Amino acid sequence: MLKYVVKRLLWFIPTLFIVTLLGFLLLVYSPGDPLDMLVSPLTSKNSGSNDPEQQKTFWRQQLGLDLPLFYFSVCTAAEPDTLYKIYDKEKLKTYKALLHQSGNSETVNDYFKAIQECKQTYEIRLNIEKQKFPEAYNNHKIQLSTIAMSFNALERTADTTLQKYHLHTLETNASAFSMKPPDIYGPITQSIKKLHTHSTKYKNYIPKIIWYGTNNRYHHWLFGNAQSKGVIRGDFGISYTKKEPVTAIIKDKIIWSLFFSVLSIILAYIISIPIGIRLAQKPESTTSKITQIALFMLYSMPSFFIGVLLLMLFSNPDILSVFPPSGIKPISGYDEDANLFEKFYESLPYMVLPLICYTYSSLAYISRLTQTSIMEQLPLDYIKTAKAKGLSEKEVIWKHALKNSLLPLITVFSAVFPSIIGGSVIIESIFTIPGMGLETVKAIIAKDFPIVIAVITLSSILTMLSYLIADVLYAWADPRIRYK
């Protein structure tokens, strides 16, 4: 048995590898720039500076954004090995588009270099201008900003007509400062020409694999580096919006989610096993038929519909205001000297509606299974023997039949638990329970993906654990089952 559990635990590794890979892909391809979110106008305590550019470089190093993505990359032969160093997504897009046009990375590099050189020469000239004619300089603020914008735009466009247009605006605006454009912008036009004359387009269709080794973002993210401990030791990085470690944020959220899911499963079993037994005893009676139909309909009800209906009926001042509409504890918080039981008692009215929401859908499932499995047992000989022995109906069913029909009920546990974890996203956001689900929704809306990944990884670990527990319980319930 122990061997089996260890083997199963070892199988967690590939699954977790895939899950983390998926999470990492989410992190990389998520919209929005994490640097923009991390930069704050105030002096940040982490980077110790209030200059946005300095903060950006700090965070880029901290998050390892200047490293290659993965151990290797599959790309075209035209791509240079150090393409990952371009961080700006728009610039990278332009680079790739230009590369597709020419297939020669040197000419594309030349293009970007030419733009940088022009910018520098232009700035030098402008400084001279500033000292010579300060008044004229001050009068042409608009032209100045247009020129800066044109330089930026040139770095972000691969379209020839657009390039021409930006060069033209540069020319017209620079003429306000008595500068002769051609000798300043000459390198750019030359490099654009070179893109087409020195093209090696065939390189775009040759595959290439680049090996980066372990100094990459994924490796650092998974196994940790000097800054973080890595996902494998439970460090999911820093939340973009809150600038705190994700682990600390998740820690007190997971308790509520686990609390509700475990409690609701226990409740579901407590309620539905008696229902199932009653259904099995008198399967043809009208009451059990009505119960069956009602349960089947409940099973088809979406949880968010039930949740909103419950809120509408029971925490609406117009109809019935029995339960509080949101939250999990009084707004003022618990009393300081309250013990766990008192806290629970205080939170009870807040928990009623969410618990109904969590529980109702598994009711039909579990009671149906109880019914069928007990009905399978009833005609068997050992039940007849027990009855002949003089045991009451109750004893026969609860002590003998139920024990033997436990197996399918345990399987349900591994089917119900994952759906409850996934469903918590919706129920928690309806009732504003401060759990993992609500945190995920908030994080996705704020594009704070480290939290999302932490939640996904943790939920899949919980799910796998629930499968394992179900399997172990299986062996406990039926000694005939032996795992090798």
Next chain:
Amino acid sequence: MKLKHTYSTVKVALAKNRKLKRAVKVFFLFIVIALLAPLLANDKPLVCKYKNTWLFPAFSFKNTIDLGNNTILNYNMGKDWKLLPADVMFFPPCAYSPNTIDAENAPRKSPFGEQVITYENGITVAIPFKFKHWLGTTQNGNDVLSCIVHGTRIAIGIGFFSMLIASLIGITLGACAGYFTNDGLKIGYIQLLFLITGIFLTYFYCFVIRGDKLAHAFNNGGIWLILRLLFLCYIAIKTIGGLVWIGGYIDKKLNTHQKLNFPVDVLVSRAIEILNSIPALLLIIALSAIAKPSYSLLIIIIGFLSWTNIARLTRAEYLKAKNLDYVNACKAIGMKNRRIMIRHILPNVLPILLVQIVFGMGGAVLAEASLSFIGIGVPVNAASWGTLLNEGRDHFSSWWLVVFPGICIFLLILLYNTIGNQLSKLK
């Protein structure tokens, strides 16, 4: 493939089972509503006689029409159609489109409350019977009935297309895993080499070259995204298949007798296990938040994540079927594996798979409704049932925003569950 067999099985089932028959009838009603949605709820009249010209605005794709005498009629005038002094005007049963904004009845008018309309001469009167908002209005003044009618399209379309993708993947993988198991598929060394190179090359030529274009397509969505992705996958599989065939040919010529077992079953079972251990709804939410929200993206995501149940069932059925007499007979007369799998086993298995596919459709509808309920991963301003419910949860006094769309979602899922349940009893 003999679909005839599946069809006849289902037909017999329908004749036998009254519950199933009733459920399928109601389901067809839903499909008819979905298909005819623009004719059932539209702010353009179906038939209209204006200045001695007969017009059919609801059927027209044009934006404007020239009536002569310098009068140009704009077809997209929205609510103004109702004020047009026409001789004959025949509206659909619900005289509003989902995006028509009725500002007069704007902040959430109840179906039983007072609804008004102002005519061109400035007189405000109670709304006439034919223009009534039967199920009330939303915060902005959209008609709830119209949104529900058009939402049927989204709900049924998502279920149908995502399950199409899921069953394509699930049946293929499950059939291979069940039929070949771990020792059925032998592969030569050169074939293996060709397989690995094939996977690498197709990955490169299909997804790396112009990967930015694909990313762009993902952001734009639309039916082309689905077609493009399916086409790319088809090309990739065909290329890999071709290369493997060439590898097998070389193996034959070189007379290499050493062959490896290709463990299809282990690979597929592991993939199913891994995918099952990630909570699907969480993953769908996270994935759909990456690109710009669109329904085609949602279909692809749901389709690619929900094939596991179908694959598991297919695997089990193929495992059972491969030892049956008719399969052995097929093998004995020298039929190829693929032909046995597709033309002989699949028609026998399909009615059983149908159960799982129908349940999957229900799951897809639920996933879409949940997503639009929390407002992540679905287009803004789309007429979806979940979106209406989402609006209703902020305004408890407007019960019609909660009850009607909720009942619709409930009914559709109940239908899918009933059909699936009854189909599964037939075995």
